[in-house]
Every structure is written in structure tokens, then in C-alpha cells.
Amino acid sequence: MSQRFPGRRLSLVRLTFVIGVTVALAMGGTTGFRTWQDSRQASGSEPWFSAYVDVTATPTYAFEQPSADHELNTVLSFIVAAERDTCEASWGTYYSLDEANVALDLERRIARLRQSGGNILISLGGEANSNLALACDSADSLAAQYRDIIDRYDPAALDLDIEGEALTDLESRQRRVDAIAQIQDGETDPLPIWLTLPVGPSGLTTDGVEIVREFLEAGVSIAGVNAMTMNYASQEAADDLGQVVISSLEATHRQIMAIYADHGTPLGSQTAWRRLGATPMIGQNNITAEVFSLDDARELHEFATSVGLGRMSMWSANRDRTCADAYAAINVMSDSCSSIDQGEETFAEILSGGFTGSPSESRATDDPADNVRPEDIVDDPETSPYPVWNATATYPANTRVVWRKNVYSAEWWNTAIQPDDPALNATDNPWHLIGPVLPGETPVPILTLPADYYRLWDIGTTYTRGDRVMFNDVAYEAQWWTVGDNPAAGQEDPGASPWRVITQEEIEVLLAE
Structure with a gap:
């Protein structure tokens, strides 16, 4: 089989991204994942037309x-x-x-x-x-x-x-x-x-x-x-x-x-x-x-x-x-x-x-x-591709977690918002359901930079576009001139924040240098 991109390495981060996209496409276009997620027979009558x-x-x-x-x-x-x-x-x-x-x-x-x-x-x-x-x-x-x-x-x-x-x-x-x-x-x-x-x-x-x-x-x-x-x-x-x-x-x-x-x-x-x-x-x-x-x-x-x-x-x-x-x-x-x-x-x-x-x-x-009691569904970190959601953690946009046997991706920065919280309007929930945890999955390593990789953010320092800092062990990059803006606090609306989170793809490149 010929390679479309000869000599190009499919990195761990790229592989993770491909898996996520594949799951998302499968959820939108087929029924296999839905069947796997809830294979119990539906209660009620046979479907009818009128x-x-x-x-x-x-x-x-x-x-x-x-x-x-x-x-x-x-x-x-x-x-x-x-x-x-x-x-x-x-x-x-x-x-x-x-x-x-x-x-x-x-x-x-x-x-x-x-x-x-x-x-x-x-x-x-x-x-x-x-x-x-x-x-x-x-x-x-x-x-x-x-x-x-x-x-x-x-x-x-x-x-x-x-x-x-x-x-x-x-x-x-x-x-x-x-x-x-x-x-x-x-x-x-x-x-x-x-x-x-x-x-x-x-x-x-x-x-x-x-x-x-x-x-x-x-x-x-x-x-x-x-x-x-x-x-x-x-x-x-x-x-x-x-x-x-x-x-x-x-x-x-x-x-x-x-x-x-x-x-x-x-x-x-x-x-x-x-x-x-x-x-x-x-x-x-x-x-x-x-x-x-x-x-x-x-x-x-x-x-x-x-x-x-x-x-x-x-x-x-x-x-x-x-x-x-x-x-x-x-x-x-x-x-x-x-x-x-x-x-x-x-x-x-x-x-x-x-x-x-x-x-x-x-x-x-x-x-x-x-009737399944949600609290009875327990996630095993050893068989979850991403970290199990934690109410005390903060999650920047695009972070993926596992919760009750499903994989979710953060649409925007959030904390203490349960992924399957029955928020009745989709626009109220920062989490996007990608699909179920598949049989045989194991944790995908999450890449992080050392705590001292960049200088720690300082409230009195003026930062310009491209400057990078560390805050709470997370790396950020300034998108425009800023002073006094907490990098984490603004992530609930990333488009309006002067700071953006350094992506996993960028971290992979930095660690490989």
C-alpha cells in the first residue's frame, strides 16, 4: 500500500486527533456507536407510522x-x-x-x-x-x-x-x-x-x-x-x-x-x-x-x-x-x-x-x-483514553475527558460543570459529546511542559503578541498587548481573552526540539 505522505510520521498527538475526529464522524453518520453505547432493548411498542x-x-x-x-x-x-x-x-x-x-x-x-x-x-x-x-x-x-x-x-x-x-x-x-x-x-x-x-x-x-x-x-x-x-x-x-x-x-x-x-x-x-x-x-x-x-x-x-x-x-x-x-x-x-x-x-x-x-x-x-442510575456508571482510568472528569479541575477549550463511559470535548474553558449535566439548551453546556469509550482503549498520554518552561505570569508585567508564560502549570501565549489579565480567568470566552492556551500539537513540537 502506497503512502500518501511518504516519510511523514503520524505522531501520538496527531493519532489522538484522528481518533477523535473518526469517532465524531462515526457518531454523526452511522449507528454502530449508538448501538454499542446502549445495547439494551428499548421498552415500548414497535415503531409505527401514521x-x-x-x-x-x-x-x-x-x-x-x-x-x-x-x-x-x-x-x-x-x-x-x-x-x-x-x-x-x-x-x-x-x-x-x-x-x-x-x-x-x-x-x-x-x-x-x-x-x-x-x-x-x-x-x-x-x-x-x-x-x-x-x-x-x-x-x-x-x-x-x-x-x-x-x-x-x-x-x-x-x-x-x-x-x-x-x-x-x-x-x-x-x-x-x-x-x-x-x-x-x-x-x-x-x-x-x-x-x-x-x-x-x-x-x-x-x-x-x-x-x-x-x-x-x-x-x-x-x-x-x-x-x-x-x-x-x-x-x-x-x-x-x-x-x-x-x-x-x-x-x-x-x-x-x-x-x-x-x-x-x-x-x-x-x-x-x-x-x-x-x-x-x-x-x-x-x-x-x-x-x-x-x-x-x-x-x-x-x-x-x-x-x-x-x-x-x-x-x-x-x-x-x-x-x-x-x-x-x-x-x-x-x-x-x-x-x-x-x-x-x-x-x-x-x-x-x-x-x-x-x-x-x-x-x-x-x-x-x-432505568440506569447514572451514579452507578463508574469510569476506570486504566481503560479510559482521556482523564476522568474532575469537578475541581479547570478545562481549557478542546480538552478531552471521559465521563460515565463517554468521551467529551470542551467547547470553551470551564470548571465544575459536569459533562452530562442535563443542561436543556445545548448552548449552555461547554461540553460536546464525541462518543463512547471503545472496548480495549487505554489512556492516551497528555503532554505537558515543565512548570518552569516559560516565565511565570506576573500581574504587573506588560505582555505583547507572541509572549508566552506559565500559569498554574499551563502554558499560554499572548494574542495582543495585555497587562493584568489573568490567563486562566479569561478562558470562559477565549475569543475575547488576550491569552490562548498552547495546544497539544505545539507542546509536542516544543518537547521534540
Whole structure:
């Protein structure tokens, strides 16, 4: 085998860097490391697919006539308040439940779907109109509406679509939690409840995180969180929507694990994936520059099946077709077509592959064998490639540590910040997870300079660009003129500090001289 760089030596530091980059790339592009990190079987139902159907849209979508297995599960949407301040369920404000039975033959169509072996979910909420939790003035009245819906339609699961004002209004949030708690009270096998919430590239919004917490703290059993992976309003999403969708799911997965850990019921990684769903808006999104293509769907499906995502949905079955030639506004979202050329393909066929489970079985199951106590995971320095994290140490940017069988890299200078601390916003955590410690690893030597290699930093000395000093056994170089600036104290924001830490690569060269 020929050498690309003949005569060039792969040093220990370079080898360490290559290993780190390889692990990071593997975490982003394959599933082997995820499987190795948490090989326990996920608790919960088999992954399932169910497209949303807008019940009141024109033309009417014939969900009752499934032509393929992936059409058997249907999320009927949306039940909202009849009027803003009226605690009465309606379909999109257009039909009361009784009126929908007559005008839309809704219950007969549901019965026909069930004759084919299908299931329905009922989605309550959505972006438009008033959420029932906003319109009802008490948890009791809201629970009564929920019971009427459940008794009438006997759904396989309830889908609580919480967005807009319903996402931020604290009183309605509490009513919703209390009402669902009433519904589940005394039930040994409660109806599965899914929380459908908006996400961004960093995962759930702050309100979304708090809503999940509120349900858990009230003792409500939730089947999972369904992420609305759409309408990001960012240049990144305009350039590569599929990858942004995947990034948002990875961030939401981390949040779910953190939320459950904070609640005292930590989940294994695979179980957390099983309690997560994704709902992209197929084709043209509401944001003109964002289009979820068939290739994006394939990319999402490959990722979802690799991690064991519990639920796949899409908005909507009504739209899963190429627009007619007469539809000229191809960059405007239509209720009845995708605004892209799909040829003979459908998004449902692409996204549903392998998602053969049933939503009726998606109840949360808290298997004690699946719940790992983080404090029980002990790192062995002899089998860790990097030093085990220590709460009393300081870590400059790019420092790598091992903590609870995983390798982390410091994004910026920090001390006393635990790498797996469930900081719910990625921007709050100075640590970046690279990947797990691999079988057979041993410590990688960390190179340091002797304590007297450079002069000790002095508070009264003036330093100019290029001057080097030692401080607390760490070498620093001045980036510009400075006097009185503690080299270590400024590392929480290295870009603003006049000092930078001498890198391992530079130390290797210095020691070799």
C-alpha cells in the first residue's frame, strides 16, 4: 500500500486527533456507536407510522379506504374549541361532533377503516383556532370534553398538538395536565397520550420542555413527544432541510433524556428514541425557502430506522401528491398537494418503511431494568483514553475527558460543570459529546511542559503578541498587548481573552526540539 505522505510520521498527538475526529464522524453518520453505547432493548411498542389527515379540508381525503398497510393508522385533525371562549369540542370550528357525523359521515368512515384493521388517533389543538384548554375555564370541564371525544371515537391514542398561544399560556397548560390526569386516574392501562410540540435546531422550546416536565410531575403517563420538524425559518433549513430535521431530533432526544433524569426516572438511550416521534411537513413548508423533498424523506427515514425512532408521522396525507398543472403557485403551501413533483412516489411510502407497530401499544412502560442510575456508571482510568472528569479541575477549550463511559470535548474553558449535566439548551453546556469509550482503549498520554518552561505570569508585567508564560502549570501565549489579565480567568470566552492556551500539537513540537 502506497503512502500518501511518504516519510511523514503520524505522531501520538496527531493519532489522538484522528481518533477523535473518526469517532465524531462515526457518531454523526452511522449507528454502530449508538448501538454499542446502549445495547439494551428499548421498552415500548414497535415503531409505527401514521399520517395526519385534515378532516375538514376540501377535497375530502378518503382515509377510510386504505390501499396499503401504511395507511391503516390515521391521525384525524384537528379538534378545537367551537369558539374562542366556548368549551365545546368541534372539528376546526366548522362542525360540532354531532354535525361532523352527519355532514362528513365521520363515524361511519371510521368504522369502515376499522373493518380493514385500521386505527385512528385524534389530534386536539393545532396552530389555528382556539385550543380547548384555552376555551374551558376549569380542568373538570376540559376533562368532560376529553371524555366525550374518547367515548365517541374510541381512538387508539390522543395526540395533543400544543402550539401558538396554547404553548405559552400557563393557566391552560395546567388545566390540560389536570384534565388528562383525571382521565388517567384509576386506569391500569391508560389511553396513550402523545405531546406534539414545535422544535428548532436545538430541540424543544423552553415552553415545550416545561410542558413535558409538567405532565411528568403530575404523574401523567405520556407515550412520547412528537416533534413538529417543520418551518425552522433558518438559512440552514433552506439549504439542507433534511439534515436540520435530523439535528433537531438529536437535540430533542438529549432533552428527553435530561427531563426524565431530572424527574428521577432516567431512560436508556434507545428507550428515549422509542418515545420520540417526528412529523415533517412534506413538500413546500409555510416558510417559502424551506422544501422537504423526497430525498429529505429518505434521509430522515434512514436516520429514524437506525436509531429506533418510535413514531413517524407527516403533515399531511391530504398533501401527498403532485399538484395539478393548473396549480401555478408552486412555492406556496397547498392543503391538497405538496407543491413539488413527486413523480410516482409518495412520502408515505418512503417514511413508513419498517414502521409496522400500532399506536394503541405505544403506552409508556417504565421497565426498571431499563432505568440506569447514572451514579452507578463508574469510569476506570486504566481503560479510559482521556482523564476522568474532575469537578475541581479547570478545562481549557478542546480538552478531552471521559465521563460515565463517554468521551467529551470542551467547547470553551470551564470548571465544575459536569459533562452530562442535563443542561436543556445545548448552548449552555461547554461540553460536546464525541462518543463512547471503545472496548480495549487505554489512556492516551497528555503532554505537558515543565512548570518552569516559560516565565511565570506576573500581574504587573506588560505582555505583547507572541509572549508566552506559565500559569498554574499551563502554558499560554499572548494574542495582543495585555497587562493584568489573568490567563486562566479569561478562558470562559477565549475569543475575547488576550491569552490562548498552547495546544497539544505545539507542546509536542516544543518537547521534540
